[in-house]
Amino acid sequence: MNSDHHPLSAKCEIVAQYWRGIIPSLTAKKYDAIMASMSITAKRQEVIGFSVPYAVGISGFAVMGNSKLAEKPGTGETYSLDTQADAAKKGIAHISSFLVGTSVGVQGSTTASTFQDKYFKGSVDIKKYKSVEEHNLHLTSGRLDAVLANATVLAAALEKPEMKGAQLVGPSFSGGEFGLGAVGLRKEDAALKADFDSAIKAVADEGTIKTLSSKWFKVDVTPH
Incomplete structure (x- = not known):
C-alpha cells in the first residue's frame, strides 16, 4: 500500500x-x-x-426462515453491553431461552466466539469454524440451528443466493466483548x-x- x-x-x-x-x-x-x-x-x-x-462491533444471530427460532421478539434491536447492560442481559437471557439444546456455529478466535463462550456455554452446542462462510454453509444445509457473527458480515452474506431463506433473529449486541x-x-x-x-x-x-x-x-x- x-x-x-x-x-x-x-x-x-x-x-x-x-x-x-x-x-x-x-x-x-x-x-x-x-x-x-x-x-x-x-x-x-x-x-x-x-x-x-x-x-462499533455489533454481532447477532441468524437462522433459517423455516426454523422454529425464526420469529423471535427483539429482532432489529441492538443493545450495548456497556451502556445498556440491564437491557442487554435481558436480551441475552431471552434469546438464550430459545437456543437451549440447539447447535450454534461461530467463527473461532473472534469476539463473537468469546461472547458465545461467556453467555451460552453449557446451554447450547457451540461449534467453532475456520470461517463465517463455513458455518453459514452448515446453517443452510441444516447442520446448524443458528450462527452468531458480526452483524455487518451477516447482513452482506444474507444478500447472497447461497444464503436464501436465512434471516437475522433476536436482538444484536455491541460493546463488551465486541x-x-x-x-x-x-x-x-x-x-x-x-x-x-x-x-x-x-x-x-x-x-x-x-x-x-x-x-x-x-x-x-x-x-x-
Whole structure:
C-alpha cells in the first residue's frame, strides 16, 4: 500500500486471507493492514497495533426462515453491553431461552466466539469454524440451528443466493466483548497508522461511515 501521505486517496491491493492466519500474515508482511471488522482486544494488542476505531462491533444471530427460532421478539434491536447492560442481559437471557439444546456455529478466535463462550456455554452446542462462510454453509444445509457473527458480515452474506431463506433473529449486541473495530497494523508502522487515523477521523466527522454503513449494512456503525 502506497499512502504518499494522502490517506484519502491511497491505492490499495485487496488480499484474501483466512481469519486464523490474518495476524501472522500481517506481521510476516504479506500485506500492510487488516480491515476485516477486527475488534481491538488486549490480547491482539500484544502482537499488533491498531488505528483509531472506525466501527462499533455489533454481532447477532441468524437462522433459517423455516426454523422454529425464526420469529423471535427483539429482532432489529441492538443493545450495548456497556451502556445498556440491564437491557442487554435481558436480551441475552431471552434469546438464550430459545437456543437451549440447539447447535450454534461461530467463527473461532473472534469476539463473537468469546461472547458465545461467556453467555451460552453449557446451554447450547457451540461449534467453532475456520470461517463465517463455513458455518453459514452448515446453517443452510441444516447442520446448524443458528450462527452468531458480526452483524455487518451477516447482513452482506444474507444478500447472497447461497444464503436464501436465512434471516437475522433476536436482538444484536455491541460493546463488551465486541469492542470497537479498527485497522490492524504492524506496531512499527507509525506513519501508516497516522495516515489511517487521519482518514478515519475525516470520514467519521463528515458522516461517510454512517452513510455507507447504513446503506450496505442497515445499521450505523460509527464509533461515538
